[in-house]
Amino acid sequence: xxxYPVISTAALVVPAAxxxxxxxASAEAQLRSASSPCERLATVAMPNTxxxxxxxxxxxxxxxxxxxxxAAAQPFAELPAFCRVVASTRAANSDVKFEVWLPAERWTxxxxxxxxxxxxxxxxxxxxxxxxxxxxxTVGTNLGLEGFSGxxxxxxxxEKLENLKMExxxxxxxxxxxxxxxxxxxxxxxTVMNECGGGGSRDVMAMVQRFPxxxxxxxxxxxxxxxxxxxxxxxxxxxxxxxxxDALLPASKLPMLHDAxxxxxxxxxxxxxxxxxxxxxxxxxxxxxxxxxxxxxxCLTPGQxxxxxxxxxxxxxxxxxxxxxxxxxxxxELGWGDMIGSxxxxxxxxxxxxxxxxxxxxxxxxxxxxxxxxxxxxSESLANAINHTNPDLGAFVKRGGKLLLxxxxxxxxxxxxxxxxxxxxxxTMGENVRDSVRLFMVPGMHHCFGGTFPGAYxxxxxxxxxxxxxxxxGKAPDQIVVETSGxxxxxxxxxxxxxxxxxxxxxxxDVGDPANFTCQAP
Numbered sequence: 001x002x003x004y005p006v007i008s009t010a011a012l013v014v015p016a017a018x019x020x021x022x023x024x025a026s027a028e029a030q031l032r033s034a035s036s037p038c039e040r041l042a043t044v045a046m047p048n049t050x051x052x053x054x055x056x057x058x059x060x061x062x063x064x065x066x067x068x069x070x071a072a073a074q075p076f077a078e079l080p081a082f083c084r085v086v087a088s089t090r091a092a093n094s095d096v097k098f099e100v101w102l103p104a105e106r107w108t109x110x111x112x113x114x115x116x117x118x119x120x121x122x123x124x125x126x127x128x129x130x131x132x133x134x135x136x137x138t139v140g141t142n143l144g145l146e147g148f149s150g151x152x153x154x155x156x157x158x159e160k161l162e163n164l165k166m167e168x169x170x171x172x173x174x175x176x177x178x179x180x181x182x183x184x185x186x187x188x189x190x191t192v193m194n195e196c197g198g199g200g201s202r203d204v205m206a207m208v209q210r211f212p213x214x215x216x217x218x219x220x221x222x223x224x225x226x227x228x229x230x231x232x233x234x235x236x237x238x239x240x241x242x243x244x245x246d247a248l249l250p251a252s253k254l255p256m257l258h259d260a261x262x263x264x265x266x267x268x269x270x271x272x273x274x275x276x277x278x279x280x281x282x283x284x285x286x287x288x289x290x291x292x293x294x295x296x297x298x299c300l301t302p303g304q305x306x307x308x309x310x311x312x313x314x315x316x317x318x319x320x321x322x323x324x325x326x327x328x329x330x331x332x333e334l335g336w337g338d339m340i341g342s343x344x345x346x347x348x349x350x351x352x353x354x355x356x357x358x359x360x361x362x363x364x365x366x367x368x369x370x371x372x373x374x375x376x377x378x379s380e381s382l383a384n385a386i387n388h389t390n391p392d393l394g395a396f397v398k399r400g401g402k403l404l405l406x407x408x409x410x411x412x413x414x415x416x417x418x419x420x421x422x423x424x425x426x427x428t429m430g431e432n433v434r435d436s437v438r439l440f441m442v443p444g445m446h447h448c449f450g451g452t453f454p455g456a457y458x459x460x461x462x463x464x465x466x467x468x469x470x471x472x473x474g475k476a477p478d479q480i481v482v483e484t485s486g487x488x489x490x491x492x493x494x495x496x497x498x499x500x501x502x503x504x505x506x507x508x509x510d511v512g513d514p515a516n517f518t519c520q521a522p
Contacts, residue, residue, distance in 0.1 A: 037183060038083035038104075044182045046175050049089040056104065057084050064125040076129050081105065085179055091171040092163045094144025098172040100179050101128055102137050109189035110136035111180060112464075113173050113207075115200020118224070118348070119153075120145035120163060127200065134464075137188070139176035143168045151355040154383065161385040164227075166206035173214050190471070194464050196221035196406075196448035197413075205388040205421075208403055212396035217467040221406040222447050226325065226417055227386035228379045231352030233315050233325030233414060235370045237336075238345035240310035242365065246303025251337045256298060257308065258333040258455065260289045265330060270505030275444040276331035278502045278522050279409050284330050285309070311336070314416070318373030326416020334455030335412040335446055356383045391424035397436040402470045404438055404463055408445030410456050415441065422499065435476050439499040442482060451486035458486040479503075481514050495519070 041054040062084070063075045081104040088097050112134070114127040120143030131138035144163045145153065153160045173191075181187050193215055195201045201223035208218050224230045241249045262274055264284040269277035276282055286308040291299035300308065315324040328336065339346050345353075345365060353370070354363045357379050380387075393403065407418035422439040444457055451458030460483040470476060478498050485491040492512040495503045497519035509516035 038085075038102075041083065041085050041179050041182055044178055046087075046089070046178050049087055049175055052086040052088065054083065054085045057082050079129060079132055082132055083183065087175065089171055089175060091168040092144055092165070094160070094163055094168065096141055096144040096168040096172065097123065097146060098139060098141040098168075098175065099123055099128070100137065100139045100172075100176045101132050102180065102183050103132065103135055106135055107137065107184060108135040109186075110134075111173070111176055111188045111191045112136040112138050113169060113176070113191075113193050113203075114138050114140040115193070115195035115198070115203040116141065116143050116169070118199035118202065118227075119148070119150050120168075120199070121148050121150075122146065124200075127195075137176065137180055139172050141168050141172045150351045152351075152361070154355045155359050155361070158382065161383055164202075164206075164386045166203055166210060166388075169203055169207065170211040170214055173211075190217070190468065191215050192217045192219070192464055192467060194219040198224070201225070202227065202386075202388060208393060208396045208401065209388050209390045212393070212401065213399065215396075215401060217402040217404070217471050219404045219406070219463040219467060221449070221463070222408055222411055222413065222415070223405070223418060223421075224413065225388040225421060228356070228383055229325045229376070229387075230413070230417070231349050231356070232370075232372065232376055232379065233417075234339060234346045234349035235353060235375070236315040236324070236372060237311060237328065237339040238341070238349065238365070239370055239372075241304075241307045241340040243307075244303065246301060247307040248342070249300075249304050249307050249340055250342075251340075252297065253300065253304070254333050254336055254454075257286065257289070257300070258331070260284065260286075261330050261333060264288070269503065270507065271511050273511065276409070277443045277504075279329035279331050281522060282330040286312075311340075315372060317376055318371060320373070324372065324376060326414030326420065328412070328414060329409055329416075332410045332412060332446075332455075335410055335453050337454070339412055352379070389421065389424075391421070391428040393425060393429065393433070393437065397429070397433060400436075400471070402436055402467050402476075404467050404470070405440070406463065407439070407441045408447060408456070408459075409441055409443050410446045410453070412453075413447060419499065434498075435474075438476050440480055440496050441499050442496050443494075443503075444484065451489075456486075457484040457489040459484055479519050 036056055038056040039054050042051045059081045060077045062079055064073045066073050083102040085100040088095055112131045114124045114131055116124055123142055124140040128138045128140045193204050195204050201220045202225055204218045204220040205223055205225035207214055241247050261284045265276050265282035266272050268281055286300055286305045289299050290305050291301055295301050311328045314327050317324055354361050357375050405422055407415040409415055425437055426433055445459050446453035446456035449459040480496050481493055482496055483493050493514050495514035495517040497503050501519040502522045503517045504520050506516050506518055
């Protein structure tokens with residue numbers, strides 16, 4: 001996972017009840033004590049749980065366990081002092097390892113579970129590091145899948161896929177609550193999960209659907225909750241440009257293609273800024289830049305035109321015609337490189353096809369070409385546990401839960417999946433669900449909030465503060481303001497509207513001032 005914005009704590013409005021919560025003792029006092037409040041957590045009784053250690057860690061002194069020698073991990077030097085509890089429990093018929101990190105001072109009152117990698121197997125130390133730095137208690141788990149690499153366990157241990165229904169995370173969140181109650185003078189005031197991409201965003205969707213009592217609020221950004229279709233859709237993108245020799249689309253042509261799309265659609269929102277506000281309203285057809293004669297760097301061959309059209313199409317089941325996933329959106333072309341690489345499909349798709357479609361670790365694209373009907377049927381019969389697509393969030397909503405969904409229109413993991421899930425929730429639960437579930441699609445944003453992808457900018461926005469205020473006031477946000485920046489991009493504040501509305505320029509004034517834009521129906 002990546003791209004989490006750096007949030008200024010000075011900007012946070014923390015409720016007085018939360019701000020009043022202090023740690024039971026300073027970190028230094030704990031370290032001097034032979035039986036500190038932290039060490040005493042080793043004696044907390046929890047069902048089917050063994051606490052291996054409970055130790056106070058000085059500020060900047062924690063180094064994640066793992067590689068040795070030249071590859072040894074570096075200390076998390078910026079971390080504050082905290083109490084580290086290492087434990088194991090039973091969940092999903094597995095031995096599940098987990099850790100709970102509790103700030104020694106200035107706890108915010110929050111518990112924020114850390115999401116896993118997509119296939120589990122290791123503790124998410126990097127994400128726990130980010131969460132602890134905010135002042136929240138965090139808990140992370142290996143999902144009971146330690147020792148496995150990616151989805152390789154699906155061949156010999158398909159029963160382990162059940163762990164990805166997130167029972168292990170649910171159980172360790174309960175254990176974290178017990179430890180918090182024993183360590184601090186007051187219980188948590190806010191339990192929230194905030195994850196982007198990979199397994200973390202999938203974990204959020206699983207928790208609100210399957211364990212609705214665990215979280216007060218949740219944020220899921222660029223989520224991959226439809227794991228089986230996710231792998232097949234990535235294969236569709238590679239296949240579009242490799243199904244025949246004349247379909248090959250060199251990465252060198254992507255900037256030319258992208259410029260053609262911008263020339264056609266950039267000004268649709270009233271501002272020419274190299275960002276397409278609403279890609280769904282862009283009708284660009286790649287035939288407009290088809291070569292009139294010989295192939296060149298400034299045009300597409302007929303085979304490449306066909307391939308690009310296929311990239312823009314919704315992948316469909318070859319037998320039923322059902323939409324499988326989302327297409328690539330117009331304006332996202334600069335980020336296609338990973339998906340249409342010249343040698344093999346994207347790494348998730350390769351691992352997925354080897355272990356969950358064909359169960360052949362030696363599978364390659366040329367060895368057995370995909371079939372976008374039987375591939376879907378076979379994988380969903382084997383691996384439905386990795387899908388979290390239930391649109392009925394009634395239990396979560398009934399107890400006052402708030403779910404903020406965010407997508408980036410430039411994502412190369414097709415963003416329509418985010419939109420489709422949200423629309424299914426509204427269709428299932430009715431328009432009133434928008435009081436509890438909101439979606440914001442950010443123009444120009446690639447995967448998560450980072451600006452490391454070609455043609456995308458960095459997005460600064462504090463989603464946890466947004467859901468905190470939403471929960472406190474009961475008023476769902478109709479719009480948010482994000483700050484965009486990065487190489488080649490001027491720093492600018494941008495108005496983003498709650499889906500399906502889009503931002504439109506009023507016609508005058510500084511385009512860097514959100515006040516000069518309004519939200520309107522597309």
